[in-house]
Amino acid sequence: MDTPQKSITQIGTPNSKSRFEDSPVFNYINSLSPIRPVKSIQNPHQFSSLNFTSPPSVFTSPHLTSSHKESRFFKTHNSSSSSSHPTNPTESREDESTSNESVSEEAAEDTKDVNVDDASKPEETSVEKVLPQTNPGSPVASPYGRDSTTELSLVPYAPTQGGNGSCEGAGMELQPKMFDNVQGKTETPDWESLISDASELLIFDSPDASEAFRCFMMQRASTSEARFNTGVGMQTMQPDANKKLESSDAIPYEAVSFLHRGIRRRCLDFEMPGNKQTLSENNTAACESSSRCIVPSIGLHLNAIAMSSKDCKTNVTQDYSCSGNIQVGLQSSISSTLQETLDQTENETREDADQDVPVEPALQELNLSSPKKKRVKLDSGEGDSCKRCNCKKSKCLKLYCECFAAGVYCIEPCSCIDCFNKPIHEDTVLATRKQIESRNPLAFAPKVIRNSDSVLETGDDASKTPASARHKRGCNCKKSNCLKKYCECYQGGVGCSINCRCEGCKNKFGRKDGSSIVDMEAEQEEENETSEKYRTAKSQQNTEFLMRKEASSALPTTPTPIYRQELVELLPFSSSKNRMPPPQSLLGGGSSSGIFNSQYIRKPDIDLTQSRMEKSFETVAEDRAEEMPEILIHSPIPNIKSVSPNGKRVSPPHMESSSSGSISGRRSGGRKLILQSIPSFPSLTPQH
DNA sequence: GAGTTTGAAACT
DNA sequence: CAGTTTCAAACTC
Structure with missing residues (x-):
């Protein structure tokens, strides 16, 4: 030479x-x-x-x-x-x-x-x-x-x-x-x-x-x-140009492709910590589909909405995490940016390199939540709304973790420590889920089961049915009187039911004993009269009450926090980002949590769901948080006859329009259909 | 922000 | 299954 x-x-x-x-x-x-x-x-x-x-x-x-x-x-x-x-x-x-x-x-x-x-x-x-x-x-x-x-x-x-x-x-x-x-x-x-x-x-x-x-x-x-x-930046790569150049010649195509993949993967990573591997890793296939990048974002969006539904009614502009719109926009922009980058990569030579650099930071800024932003959001009045879990010891791998329980990956807003509920740890997450499900197949099912039938059928009045929706297992409140969010029923905006073993239940959405909401309200008024908050609460309650009446059976309106789960359910594929792949066990269990159902839905079903979702999405975007419950109500979530493995707390919701005692649920025939169809669907997610 | 309360989840 | 512990959210200050 x-x-x-x-x-x-x-x-x-x-x-x-x-x-x-x-x-x-x-x-x-x-x-x-x-x-x-x-x-x-x-x-x-x-x-x-x-x-x-x-x-x-x-x-x-x-x-x-x-x-x-x-x-x-x-x-x-x-x-x-x-x-x-x-x-x-x-x-x-x-x-x-x-x-x-x-x-x-x-x-x-x-x-x-x-x-x-x-x-x-x-x-x-x-x-x-x-x-x-x-x-x-x-x-x-x-x-x-x-x-x-x-x-x-x-x-x-x-x-x-x-x-x-x-x-x-x-x-x-x-x-x-x-x-x-x-x-x-x-x-x-x-x-x-x-x-x-x-x-x-x-x-x-x-x-x-x-x-x-x-x-x-x-x-x-x-x-x-x-x-x-x-x-x-090829952080991993050696800076030595010579080596690179040499490698360029020497490196086999695979290696190159690998590099490509890695890059894309990174991009994806930022966007979504999606399912499969690490978020980043998750979408191993990230390269696979740029679309995926977008989808995940939607997931976040939903989550954000869900969260925001509670508290984030305003401040949409500032808090991207809270505002689904914003987030979507960001991510979409990101994804587009990625696309552009990729495209340019193919078409352009040097420029690409330059662009890549900027893109990445942008992604980081946008997707990787900087603690600053997070704090800003939280501090900015949204407070908890945007906040998700705050797990410190559970590693977000237990039902203690709201995110994990909801079947979603932790995301930026979370302030958890040592979080394993991330796509990166998908295996761990799935394994844990599986384990938990083995104990309780309904563990990841929506805690609050809403009965759309009651709404539709309407025969049931609020008086008859304190709440069309019921908590899956019921609460076990001892001191909160089911008047605080400690009570899951209350938190879910549903009345307590027979399933509940609460003491001194005063759930305004419906007492365990079945007292009507009206009664409840009256009682509450009495209780609240003394309090300063009474006025505001009253108006709100009245509104709620009216709304509920309109909705016929108990539509939990105001205080109803929207569960991410449910939102996710509505947006089966959209939310892929944070959603964890559902374990089959649920399906197999016959108890179909709406979440998983959505995931397992066949394509046609998905389409339906999607259309529904779109409506819901629109509603969410436009409507206030109070309106969210309707969405949930109309959501395809089947009524699940909650049968706990223990048989402990879970009992079928009482009353209501019990159309039939089908396995899936007695309440709604429509739902029954859904449930029936669901089991047949093979699980789309990788089983572990 | 720190501490307390609460009840679900997990464990025994 | 019951009792206890652990945990994190909700709540209070």
Whole structure:
């Protein structure tokens, strides 16, 4: 490698040009050479030699890799520039080139070497090469004056640039451009110009050249890799440009693709910690679908909405986490950005790298919740609304964790510690879920089961049915009197039922004993009269009461917190981001939690659900939190006959329109249908 | 923000 | 299954 190059190197020095021409060898060769460079009229010597030498190398291995071609071309160019050459030098060159090619093929030529060769070649003179050969690496050592020195210096320089992220692109481009030059400049035998051009190319990277671009495209694999390295920052990659370049040649396509994947994956990661692997990791397939990126965002959006439904009625603008709209917008923008990036990656060369860098930070800013933002949100009045779990010891792998219990991954707003409820730990999450479900198949089912039938059927009045919805297992309140959020029934905006074992139940949504909501309200009024809050509460309650009446059976209106679960259910696929893949066990259990149902829904079902979801979504976006309950009510969530494995607390909700005692639920035939269909669906999620 | 209360979840 | 402990949300100050 070195030897041939070196020998060549010295040939082309511009300064040496005169010497070269004067050289007797040159003259001899020139005279002997049958080949006459078409364009080298000015300098027939140079061209002839070049043409003569170059073709062999080119034709010998036409199918070489682009890199090889490039190097070869470059060489050719050099040779061509060197012009008509004596056979000897030519041969030596051919040999050299051949050797180079073989070498490059074997070990992926070091770009640097190639560049060196290329740069040096022009200078090389067939005759004089020997000296320089000895010190190929040291341009300074070159005996050939500034030109040779310049080029040599330039050559090494280029790779260096390539190595440095931004410059890397230049480095990559170097070859193609050189090639370009070769083609275009074969006509101009002027060494100086060639050298200067080369130097320019090396250092500055001429923008021209569709050809250069084309070459790039040819090299896309390597280029993309380089780009990724650069753009992503390739934190993992070594900064050394040379290595990158080399690797570009040497690295198999797979490696490159892997890099691509990694990048995309990262992008995805930021967007969604989705399901499958790590969020990032999750969407291993991230590359798979850009769409996925968007989808997850929706999930967050829903979650955010759910959360916001409680508390985030305002401040939508500031708190992105709380405002689904905002979040969606952000993510969508992100995803679009990603798309663009990807697209550009394909189409663009250097620019991509530049863009990648900005994109990533953007993602981080947007998706990765900076604690600042989080705090700002929380502090900004949304308070808890946006906050999700705050687990410290459970690692968010127990039902203590709201997120985990809801079947969603923890996200930014969460302030949990040592959280494992993330896509990254999907396996762990699934395993844990499975384990929990083994204990209680309904563990992840919605805690509050809403009976849409009651609403539809209406026969039941609030008086008859304190609440159309019931808590899955009922509460067990001892001190809160079911008047605080400690009570899950109250929190869910549903009345207590037979299932409840609460003491002193005063649940305003319905007492365990079945007292009507009206009564409850009256009682509450009495209770509240003394309190200052009474007025506000009263108005609110009245409103609620009216709303509930309108809804016919107990629609929990105001205080009803929306469960993420339910929202998720509504948006089966949209929420994929944070949602954890449901374990089959639920389905198999026959108790279908709405959440899982949605996930397992067949496509048609999904479509239906989707349409429904869209409505709901719109409603959510537009409507206030109070209206959320309706959505929930209309949600496809089937009534689940809550049968706990223990049989402990879970008992079928009493009363109501018991249409039939189907397995799924007695309340609604419609729901029954849904439930029935559900089991048949194979689980879409990977089972562990 | 820290501490307390509460009840579900988990454990024995 | 009952009792206890653990946990995190809800609540209070």
